[in-house]
Amino acid sequence: MIHERLSRRRYVKATGVTGAVSLAGLSGYLGDVRRQDGTLEIVHWWTAGGEEDALNALLEGFQEQYPDVEIDNNPAPGGAGSALDAAIRSRIVDQTPPSTFQIWPGESLRPYTDADVLASVEDLWDEEMREAYLASVMDVASPEDALVSVPLNIHRLNNLFYNVGIVEDVGVDPEGIEDPADLLEVLAAADDAGYTGMAHQTSTEWSTVQLWETVLIGQHGVETFEQYVAGETDGLEEQVRESLELVVEYGDYFSPDAGAIAWDEGNAQVIDGEAAFIHQGDWAAGQYGEADFEYESGWDYVPFPGTEGVYSMVIDSFVMPEPNPSPEATAAFLSYCGTIDAQERFNPIKGSIPPRTDVSTDGFPPFLQNQIEAFQGSDEQPTTIAHGTAVRPEVKSEIEETFARFLETEDVDETTQRLLDAHEAAGF
Template sequence: MREQDSDSTLTRRRMLQATGAAGAVGFAGCLSNVTDGGNGGGGNTLEVLHGWTGGDGQRAINALTEGFKEAHSDVDTDFRPIGGGGNTNLNTVVSNRLSQNDPPSSFAGWPGANLQKYDGVLGDLSDVWEEEGFTDSHLQEAVEACQYNDQYAAVPIGSHRLNCLFYNTSVVEDAGVDPDSMSSIDDLITAMDTVASETDATPMAQAMKAPWTTLQLFGVVLLGQEGYDSYMTFVDGEGGGDAVRSALETTSTILSNYISDDASQIGLTGANEMIMNGEAAFIHNGNWAAGAYRGNDLAYDEDWGFVPFPGTEGMYTFHLDSFIYPGNNPSPEATKTWMRYVGGTEAQVLFNTRKGSIPTRTDVPTDEFGPYLTETIDDFQNADQLPPTLAHGLAVSPNQLTNMKSAITENFTGPYDVEATATSLLDIAQQ
């Protein structure tokens, strides 16, 4: 990927400001020794926990783990999927294991500000990063996000873009709607009105079984309607109340009028299936949705399409998946072998081509990624701004994210109390 000029680099690094924010959920003192080898040597089983239990995620992790086992057949492995929307159950299991001084070898998680919750129990992968040259072969944003307390605590596996609007091409064609013509959220609302009047499809598929999807929708509406500066003002805890209230009003309009009646019972996979089955016109989600389309043999620009969420053209809402390295590691040598593999070219192709994400390595050939992900890589290279994702641990601290999701649950799941939600979100962002 091309070298960024200094102004662009400074803009992109704003997404990592929250890494040093207050509000860590620390485990300091929980582990008696956070150096490697707490349970003795590298001959133990490599135990990796992750939350990918279905759809695109399951295909991606299966390809990744099978590739590792083929490349390192001498390593005894235990790859353990733990289901639950937005990594909720995975995070609980990991937290319990760490607090009981029983860390897994590694676990999937978000780096950046999210690493604060593991303060005191993270191991040091600096030797792996140096030996493998990862600081030069991975995106600078990913390199910085995987550092904590001046050490490397994780290895990135892929990057997701969050400001995506996907659509079923047959539904929008039947409605006479052109997604490429939408330049504002007002245009999107007009298009959804047309879908409602001209077809039997739901205008927008939305999962509301967990609060993070609603928080994510609010975040992209804030970006698209109020702009990058207003979004950063909010996530940086510097105010922006009028913009937040306006974005919540628009989000309330969408949720009150354009989603399915059973949205509160639907998870992310179910909502995305509405697009694949032609039951809905649009869905806002990260580009993991495209991994599901590809995994179900749906063709880009034939069965489904994509545009940046209206109003966010030129932006790439940035999110990272990684594997995190606990200290007091039960299998340090095997775990570092896993981390070397995760950061390598083969792993990044196996995982990201199926997950609907793009590699964090800058030297991965794009010929296996297909037109959509190749377009996404190009969009990243040429983005004007990289706002950090709100609902996935880069823009705010772990405590703030937990409290924001609680605010959504309490005040914004129908009926939609804009004022109470705005007050809560603003207070939390400024903590």
């Protein structure tokens, strides 16, 4: 699996956009940005599957309440958020920040809070909103104990989706797969029957990062995972190596065109009856609904083997860059994102669940109602590496670059050491 790519390290060297270092101190001379109240520029990466439809539903609801606000819908898709991140950092350097942009909360926010280029949104969180939001979500919205983002949804990362007809034809029971190693036997059985075992893309590294972190949790538990993301890697060599070895073995059953497809194209192979399984977040279900692929009869899911009782959270939020080109319109949009109406419109289409606890589930499809029940019954709700919440962007970049090389070499020893060293290599 050899893929040519411009690494994040080379990109940083080429552009000079170096994360927190580039952002530091900018707030002092951003004051001359011209304010253009009335036009709301929203930068996001929602262009695939049901994501675009979900965003459009959100914007439609917003404009019903704020018809005088003109919206500049400005997508920056690609690389599981990395293209957007590079674009935003560049615009902050150029003193042309947008009104708002989509970002994973938690550690992804720190370069911006360190540079003091995000406004506090404390005043937008009224008492009703504070009481309605899940405490764990509010925690990641305020990495420095000050609220700087408004979360809109919660995805579950540790899903294993499958084509019901294929697994019945192969004669396997996904409910009976007890751990990540057992999944390997099931993928082999699907391959023997003439199907692709796992519709996985390797054209970019993020899908493999999220697969690896989920395998690590499935094999060794959330405590080991959280020890790793905290940078406490002494004694974790065996666990990291074992999880990587299994990912390499899974690779024998990836899509034949894994190096040329995006995640939604892999997901389409499950819909079309070419592939048995795919490991993805709940957003995959949005694509199923768009394709009229029926839950339980056409597709179904189980928690990734070994992660029963775990709800690995992927959260999307919006922030207010400061100074802001449209402060009043931006405040209105962020306030709206925190409402019941916004979350009822957006989440059923997006394939996610609301972070507010008072949103009626009546309008949610059965799958998401099941996910809400799973969240409520979960014992642990870790954040994730691949989607930016669990580790600082500098550490995430080191991990992504490590996996970019891993996809080329499949060198488990080298990759294990680089993962163990990722925090130190990033300066943390």
